[in-house]
Amino acid sequence: MPTPEQMEAAVHAYVAAFDAGDAEQAVAIFAPDAVIEDPIGTAPKVGEAAIREFYQASMATGAKLVLDGAIRIAAAHAAFPMRVMLQWDGQDTTIHVIDTFAFDENGKVKEMKAYFGPGNMIAG
């Protein structure tokens, strides 16, 4: 079971990966068979190749993540609020997002879900 410090470090590594625009840094926090649902309710991306493709596309928008409150840690889970700043249809856009991470016994993220919808997107 990962420690709270390991789980917080994974969240910060995820934010840093977007800062660097380096999809491999994001892929590195996930287990090889991880499942991503982003946003929740859409078709899951399953496994390393799908996850890599997803982050390459996400980072191509120039998206940066800004943590916007405490990282919540419980058992082998983390949840965190953030603002995602990106270009959307050629316009600066902020999306208020909450991500949840479920970790495996090796401290890798085995399940990620992102919560946001149209009402969470604002210009600027």
Place this chain on the structure above:
Amino acid sequence: MPTPEQMEAAVHAYVAAFDAGDAEQAVAIFAPDAVIEDPIGTAPKVGEAAIREFYQASMATGAKLVLDGAIRIAAAHAAFPMRVMLQWDGQDTTIHVIDTFAFDENGKVKEMKAYFGPGNMIAG
């Protein structure tokens, strides 16, 4: 499928239930067979009787909820950051929590998970 407005209203009703100290108001947002995992990683509370007992005990601490950022809405899901203010061991305590709600087709919460741990609890 509930509308975003219905899901936001459920979150506000949940906060208002704690303000009123009225467990029945909290129970009312849940489906009869709902499952609560609070905090995530602990034994689930399943069904109306267990949920009622849980909120009666929670509200007996005097806990109040203060939303601390946008309610994220995606498909039939909501996630929201908050501060929970309560008495813990006789001391004013704030806990930074993120809750997730999954809704059924009638707009009732069928699954609730709360994310927080010892590192999210601060005096004051």
